[in-house]
Amino acid sequence: MSEPAVHVDGLLKVFEVAERDEGLKAATKSLVRRKMREVRAVDGISFEIEPGEIVGFLGPNGAGKTTTLKMLSGLLYVSGGEARVLGHIPSKRERDFLRRISLVMGNRNQLQWDLPALDSFELNRSIYQIPRPDFLALRDELIELLEVGDLVRKPVRQLSLGERMKVEIVGSLLHRPDVLFLDEPTIGLDVTMQKRIREFVGEYRRRHGATVMLTSHYMADVEALCERVVVIHHGRILFDGDLAALADTVAAWKTIAVALENGAGDLSGYGEVIHRDGDLVTLRVPKAETARVTARLLAEQEVVDLNVEDPPIEDVIELVFARESVE
Amino acid sequence: MRTEMQAQFQYRAATYMYLLGMVAEPVIYLVVWSTIADQSGGAVGGLTAGQFAAYYIVWTLVRTMNIVFTPYGWEWRIREGQLSGQLLRPLHPIHYDVAQFAGGKIPWLVYYLPIAAILTVVFHPTFDVRPAEIVVFAVAIWGAYLIRTFNQSALGLVTFWTTRVGALFSLYIVLELLLSGRLLPLTLMPGWVQTLAWLLPFRWTFYFPIEALVGDLSNAELLAGLGMQLFWTLIGIGIFSLVWRHAIRRYTAVGN
Numbered sequence: 001m002s003e004p005a006v007h008v009d010g011l012l013k014v015f016e017v018a019e020r021d022e023g024l025k026a027a028t029k030s031l032v033r034r035k036m037r038e039v040r041a042v043d044g045i046s047f048e049i050e051p052g053e054i055v056g057f058l059g060p061n062g063a064g065k066t067t068t069l070k071m072l073s074g075l076l077y078v079s080g081g082e083a084r085v086l087g088h089i090p091s092k093r094e095r096d097f098l099r100r101i102s103l104v105m106g107n108r109n110q111l112q113w114d115l116p117a118l119d120s121f122e123l124n125r126s127i128y129q130i131p132r133p134d135f136l137a138l139r140d141e142l143i144e145l146l147e148v149g150d151l152v153r154k155p156v157r158q159l160s161l162g163e164r165m166k167v168e169i170v171g172s173l174l175h176r177p178d179v180l181f182l183d184e185p186t187i188g189l190d191v192t193m194q195k196r197i198r199e200f201v202g203e204y205r206r207r208h209g210a211t212v213m214l215t216s217h218y219m220a221d222v223e224a225l226c227e228r229v230v231v232i233h234h235g236r237i238l239f240d241g242d243l244a245a246l247a248d249t250v251a252a253w254k255t256i257a258v259a260l261e262n263g264a265g266d267l268s269g270y271g272e273v274i275h276r277d278g279d280l281v282t283l284r285v286p287k288a289e290t291a292r293v294t295a296r297l298l299a300e301q302e303v304v305d306l307n308v309e310d311p312p313i314e315d316v317i318e319l320v321f322a323r324e325s326v327e
Numbered sequence: 328m329r330t331e332m333q334a335q336f337q338y339r340a341a342t343y344m345y346l347l348g349m350v351a352e353p354v355i356y357l358v359v360w361s362t363i364a365d366q367s368g369g370a371v372g373g374l375t376a377g378q379f380a381a382y383y384i385v386w387t388l389v390r391t392m393n394i395v396f397t398p399y400g401w402e403w404r405i406r407e408g409q410l411s412g413q414l415l416r417p418l419h420p421i422h423y424d425v426a427q428f429a430g431g432k433i434p435w436l437v438y439y440l441p442i443a444a445i446l447t448v449v450f451h452p453t454f455d456v457r458p459a460e461i462v463v464f465a466v467a468i469w470g471a472y473l474i475r476t477f478n479q480s481a482l483g484l485v486t487f488w489t490t491r492v493g494a495l496f497s498l499y500i501v502l503e504l505l506l507s508g509r510l511l512p513l514t515l516m517p518g519w520v521q522t523l524a525w526l527l528p529f530r531w532t533f534y535f536p537i538e539a540l541v542g543d544l545s546n547a548e549l550l551a552g553l554g555m556q557l558f559w560t561l562i563g564i565g566i567f568s569l570v571w572r573h574a575i576r577r578y579t580a581v582g583n
Contacts, residue, residue, distance in 0.1 A: 015579065075411050075580045098417035110412040127418050 003087055005179055005211040006049035006072060012080035013042040013067050013235075041067040043235035044081065051178075054205055054212040056226030056243075058219075058317055064235040065215040066105075069181045072213070073103040085179055099128055102177035104169055104185055117152040117167040121174055128175035135174060142170040145200055162193040169197070173204065180205075182214040186221055198224045219317070231320050238320050246316055254290045255309050256283045261302035270297060279304070284311075331430030350387050350442055356511065357383035357450060372515040377453030381541040382512055384446045389536045390509075391435050392468040395476040396424045398496045401483025406490070411580050421567065425476055432472075452541075460540050463549040467536035470556030475532050477563025484567070487574040502527070508534025528559040 016036050042064040049055050057065045070076040071083055074090035074097065083090055088097035111120040125135045143149050146166045151159055159167065165185070173180070182201065186194040202225055205212055216222055222229055222243065229246060231239040239246055256271065260279045267273055270293050271285035285293045290308060297303055360383075361376040369375055374382070404410045413420040446452075482499060485492045504510045505520060507529035513521055524530040535552045538544060544552070 070411075070580050073415060075414055076578065077576045093414065095417040098415065101415075103415050105411075110415075127416050 002051060004048040004084075005051045005053070005086060006047075006213065007084040008048070008068075008072070008082070009046045010044050010081035011042055011046070011068070011071065011078060011083055012040070012044055013064075013071060013076060014079040015039045015041055040235050042071070045232065045235070045237045046081075047230060047237065047240055049211055049213065051211050052205075052209050053228065054201075054214065054226055056222035056229040057213060057215040057232060058222060058229055059215075059232040060321065063232045065232055066183050067235075068232070069103060069183050069213065069215060073101055073181050074098065075103070099175060100178045101181065102172045102175070102179075103181040103183065104172045105183040111156045111164075111168060111171050113157045114155055116154055117148075117156055117171065120156070120171055121152070124171055124174050130175055134176075138176060139170070139174055142173055142204075145203060146170060146196070162189045165189060165193070165197070169200070176208060178210055180210050180212045182212065182216075184216055185214070186216065186218060194218065194220065201225055231317060233321050246320070248287075252287050253284050253311060254287055255311060256285060256290070256294060256297070257281075257305075257307040257309065258283065258297055258301070258303055259305040261304050267297075267301075328426045328430030328433075331427045347442070349390060350446070353383040353386045353390070354446070356386075360511065361450070372512075374512060374515070375453065377451055378541070379512075380446075380450035381452035381454050382537055384443060384450065384452050385537045385540050386509075386533070387446070388436075388439060388443065389468055389471060389533055391439050392432055392536075393471045393475045393532055394431075395428055395472065395479055396483070397479055398483035398485070398492045398499075401480065402486045402490070402492050405486045405578070408580055410578065414575075414578070421476075421480055421571075424480065425473070428476070429469075429472070454541065456540060459546055459549060460544070463553060464536055464540040466553060467539050467556060470553065470560060471532040471536050473560045474528050474556060474563055477560065477567045478528060481563065481567040481570050484570045484574040487577040503529045503532070506530060507532055508537060512537075528563070531556045531559050 015038075017039055018036055041062075045064070045068065057068065059065045067076065071078050072085050072090055074093045077091045086097065086100055088094055090097065111117055112123065121135075121139055124130075125132070130138075143152060146169065148163070148166050148170060151163050151167055152170075156164060156167065169185070180201075185201070186197050189197065198221060201212065201214070204210065212225070214221060214225060226243065228241065229239070229243045230237055231246070255274070258267075258281055260281070262279075267281050267283060271283035271289070273281060274284050275282035283293070294306065294308060297306065357379060360371065360374075360379045364371045364374065364376040364379060371379075404413075410420065413423055416423075479496075479499070482495055483492060485495060505516070506513075506524040506527055508524075509529075513524055513530065513534050516524070524534070531552070535556065539549055539552060
């Protein structure tokens with residue numbers, strides 16, 4: 001059995017932050033006696049990611065997603081526990097390790113601001129010691145995949161946010177990393193650009209077999225790309241498994257959207273009415289009851305249209321956060 | 328290095344403005360000391376107005392060459408989280424800084440030449456230079472660059488512990504002004520200052536390169552000077568490496 005690409009066991013990250021009340025009196029007092037508070041940004045998480053897997057990290061702001069990625073990419077030292085990526089301890093920041101990973105963070109510039117992206121790509125080739133034929137082949141492939149051919153000759157500062165994000169991604173992948181950490185890569189981008197980047201990540205992984213860890217606020221990112229999702233909140237893992245299994249485990253209901261012929265009467269006898277808009281009613285029913293309720297509606301009501309759906313994944317995730325544990 | 332050269336050539340006007348601003352400092356010193364020399368019977372401390380002119384014109388070239396990434400730059404980089412991008416690469420940030428600032432020197436030297444020509448025409452420096460001095464000078468200006476790089480970068484790492492690096496840097500600059508030959512030739516300083524200057528690295532970042540070209544050092548003294556620059560460079564690398572090992576553990580990657 002091959003070694004996991006990412007192995008995390010009891011990972012802990014604690015920050016010490018200074019805090020004080022507002023005002024001059026409190027500021028003066030803090031000169032003499034500073035009050036420190038311990039923040040457990042990551043609180044003993046454990047998981048493994050096999051080579052070639054693509055895993056989504058979901059969690060609200062401050063959950064510990066980005067801190068986890070930063071520890072796994074070697075930016076932060078761990079406070080406790082163990083982390084290994086491709087067999088390396090990330091915080092040692094060995095050259096062989098850094099050559100095989102990439103961390104792409106939304107809204108971050110790693111390219112030279114004043115120069116065309118092509119010049120920055122050349123700099124990266126030199127830093128990562130990429131053989132020229134390999135570099136040119138992958139560079140051209142990435143430029144074509146992300147459709148940035150007409151952007152790479154312009155100074156990076158003249159590109160829009162979405163254009164800059166695309167060329168940043170090209171720059172981050174030129175050394176063909178085996179592990180790709182994507183921290184909210186679509187943040188701030190329009191819908192078209194988000195879709196483009198998702199398609200690209202999927203295609204890159206398919207072509208090069210990279211292992212991908214992705215954090216995002218956007219469910220569409222996770223649903224489009226991730227077979228497996230890890231839900232993290234307050235530094236702890238609440239769920240780790242299939243996205244579909246998450247819904248099955250946490251949200252044991254389905255929604256039935258039914259459009260009726262001549263106005264809806266009282267449908268509360270069929271299930272919980274969660275939305276009503278004229279003739280259109282949405283019901284929430286226990287999963288086990290779905291078939292029976294659907295049959296009753298069709299038999300007893302004048303149904304124009306009926307849709308049975310799994311609960312929106314956003315609702316499921318919110319439920320996970322609210323419960324803060326998943327059995 | 329090549330990338331920085333390209334970046335510097337993009338901003339010609341800005342570079343010229345910066346160079347002209349930098350030249351103001353030595354020109355002020357030059358005018359003051361030349362005036363004092365003229366009024367003191369033609370020389371001060373054995374240096375004529377022409378020799379002062381030579382000293383400060385070469386000073387401007389040395390100053391151009393020993394501009395480095397300052398502790399303020401480290402402070403910004405750490406506080407804003409900009410260090411993260413560099414830590415993700417298989418290249419130590421100091422390697423990047425050394426190459427980046429070294430690359431910037433080449434276009435700056437090109438921009439500097441007309442300024443040097445004007446200063447020469449205006450102030451009539453006295454030059455009596457041997458080929459060996461030119462060779463040693465060409466090496467010494469890079470030695471000065473490396474010593475300042477590692478000293479100031481080590482100082483910049485203090486930001487991992489405190490935000491007060493500005494105060495420490497101010498102290499560093501004061502010491503450098505007095506002990507490096509930046510303010511005035513060290514031969515004009517009191518004896519105890521000259522002794523102290525021998526014991527610290529500052530002398531080798533300004534005075535030695537200038538003296539190598541416009542002074543009257545023997546070949547043995549020139550080589551010994553290069554040896555001292557190598558010594559202080561290695562000390563600087565050692566201190567930087569030691570501090571870095573402890574400092575990087577405290578990085579919190581804030582800002583992004």
